[in-house]
Amino acid sequence: MPENAIAEALTAAAGDVLETMFFSPVIGEATPETSHSEPAIMASLRFSGGRSGSFAVRVSAGAADTIAANFLGEETDAPEPGQVRDVVCELANMICGSVLSRLDREAHFDLQHPELMETCSEPPPGSVCRFFELQEGQVALCLQLDSAV
Amino acid sequence: MAYRVLIVDDSRSMRAFVRRVIDLSGFEVESCLNAANGSEALALLNQQPVDIILTDINMPEMNGEDFVRQLEQRDELRSIPVVVISTDATENRIRRMLDLGAKGYVVKPFSPEALRTELERVLEVENA
Numbered sequence: 610m611p612e613n614a615i616a617e618a619l620t621a622a623a624g625d626v627l628e629t630m631f632f633s634p635v636i637g638e639a640t641p642e643t644s645h646s647e648p649a650i651m652a653s654l655r656f657s658g659g660r661s662g663s664f665a666v667r668v669s670a671g672a673a674d675t676i677a678a679n680f681l682g683e684e685t686d687a688p689e690p691g692q693v694r695d696v697v698c699e700l701a702n703m704i705c706g707s708v709l710s711r712l713d714r715e716a717h718f719d720l721q722h723p724e725l726m727e728t729c730s731e732p733p734p735g736s737v738c739r740f741f742e743l744q745e746g747q748v749a750l751c752l753q754l755d756s757a758v
Numbered sequence: 759m760a761y762r763v764l765i766v767d768d769s770r771s772m773r774a775f776v777r778r779v780i781d782l783s784g785f786e787v788e789s790c791l792n793a794a795n796g797s798e799a800l801a802l803l804n805q806q807p808v809d810i811i812l813t814d815i816n817m818p819e820m821n822g823e824d825f826v827r828q829l830e831q832r833d834e835l836r837s838i839p840v841v842v843i844s845t846d847a848t849e850n851r852i853r854r855m856l857d858l859g860a861k862g863y864v865v866k867p868f869s870p871e872a873l874r875t876e877l878e879r880v881l882e883v884e885n886a
Contacts, residue, residue, distance in 0.1 A: 629867035630775070659848075681771060682778045695771045702769070702816075703866050706845020710865070717851035720816050722768070 610660075610712065610754055615737040619750050622707035623741055627748070630703060631696075632679040633672070639740040639747045647671070647746070650694055651726035652701040656709060659716020662754040663733060664705040665726070668697050672746030676700065698723035708752060760788035761881070762806075766799045766813040766825065767843070776812060776843065776873075783874035796825025803835055810881060811840045815855070823858060830859040839880045843868070 628634040650673045653665035668676070677688040677696040688696070701723040709718045732738055736753040763780065767773045773792050780787060791808060793799035795817040811829075815822035822842060829835045841862035842855045852863050862880040864873055 626867045629869060677771075680775055682774075692771060695769065699769050699771050703845050706866065707847070710845070710847035714847070714849055717846060717848045717854065720845070722816070722818065 612737050614712065615708075615752055615754075616739055618708045618711040619704075619737065619739040619752060620741075621711060622704050623739070623748065623750060626700070626703045626707055627676070627741075627743070630680065631676040631700065633676045633743050633745070635741045635748075636744060637742045639742040639749075641738070641740055641749070649673070650697045652694075652698045652723045653726055654701055654705060654723040655721045656705060656718050657721075658709075658718030659713050660709065660718065660754055662752065664701065664708070664753075665732065665751045666697065666701040666704060667749040668700065669746030669748075672743045672748060673697055675743075675745040694725055698725065704750060705752075760786040761809040762789045762791075763787055764791045764793065764799060764802065764808040764811045766793045766796065766811065766817070766822070768794050768814065768817040770794075772814070779868075779870045779873055780877075783870035783877075785874050785877055796820030796822065796828065799825060800828060800835075803838075808838060810877065811838055812843055812877075813840060815842060815844045815846060815851070823855070826855065826858045826860050839883075841876055841880055843873075 624635045648670045649667045651667045655663050673693050677693040680696050681688055732751040733753045736751045738751040741748045765773045765776050777790055791802055793802055797820040813822045813825055826840055839861040842860045843864045845866045847865040862876045864876050
């Protein structure tokens with residue numbers, strides 16, 4: 610799978626999911642440096658099926674609070690930390706599914722339940738990562754496809 | 759007409775989002791039940807009838823495929839229309855869920871209008 614095809618799918622899926630479901634449109638690309646400059650919530654998941662591999666999302670704290678409030682429809686009170694983490698996991702699930710659907714319309718896939726990551730580790734070798742700027746912070750996405758056996 | 763809805767998804771935030779989108783879309787809801795997986799949903803359906811079911815696919819304990827399969831095997835539940843809500847937009851998956859017995863399929867991300875359109879289409883077909 611060409612890296613640019615994965616990068617295009619990551620960009621399209623991020624824009625579509627963040628705007629439609631989380632009401633937080635992407636306003637531009639970010640750099641890895643700005644993306645890692647503030648505290649963040651991270652989630653990852655494994656997928657299998659037509660393609661297998663892993664997907665990870667890193668959302669800066671400010672952006673995570675906003676997208677959680679938007680997603681949950683909280684107009685007055687800020688979401689609880691547990692709700693914010695749950696929404697970041699849902700974001701990971703949705704973007705990963707959207708990316709995989711864009712990469713192959715034929716093969717179906719199974720997503721494992723997203724899990725929160727305590728620390729930000731280096732992406733696995735072969736990962737394709739993209740960084741996006743939102744109004745309230747940054748979102749980083751990394752997709753890694755297992756090699757075909 | 760107001761409908762009794764069952765939302766099946768292992769994510770509490772997703773269940774809340776779907777309920778909010780249903781309300782925003784103007785679709786009339788008489789009551790809304792929640793279940794975290796197919797097993798919970800079947801237990802609820804033994805106690806309370808509903809008019810339509812919205813279900814995710816990837817869930818622990820009993821996933822959406824097994825849930826739809828179980829519904830199809832039970833005479834008293836087979837007639838309840840099921841709409842799948844999933845991130846999986848692949849043709850194989852959509853065809854598989856419809857072949858199993860689901861009457862509609864909505865791909866995440868979706869707009870309130872898209873969800874309402876699919877719910878109304880499925881209920882119109884069922885009531886025709």
